[in-house]
Amino acid sequence: MCLHHVQWVRTVPGGLHQCILCGEIVGWKDVYPKPEDLTEDFRARWKAHEATAPAAAANRGGVP
Numbered sequence: 904m905c906l907h908h909v910q911w912v913r914t915v916p917g918g919l920h921q922c923i924l925c926g927e928i929v930g931w932k933d934v935y936p937k938p939e940d941l942t943e944d945f946r947a948r949w950k951a952h953e954a955t956a957p958a959a960a961a962n963r964g965g966v967p
């Protein structure tokens with residue numbers, strides 16, 4: 904079981920984040936400590952990287 908501590912999380916192409924310890928792609932809700940408990944700066948960087956996701960990935964929700 905992996906905590907996916909934010910210190911182990913790196914950005915990967917496609918607007919995704921990966922835990923380098925276990926190799927899993929992690930989401931906003933998967934990391935430790937909770938993003939709500941982290942700095943505004945961290946949240947801003949996370950969201951900025953998420954925004955780099957290609958249109959194809961962003962469209963997984965069904966929006967053409």
Ligand SMILES: [Zn+2]
Pocket residue numbers: 905906907908922923924925926927
């Ligand atoms: Zn992990």
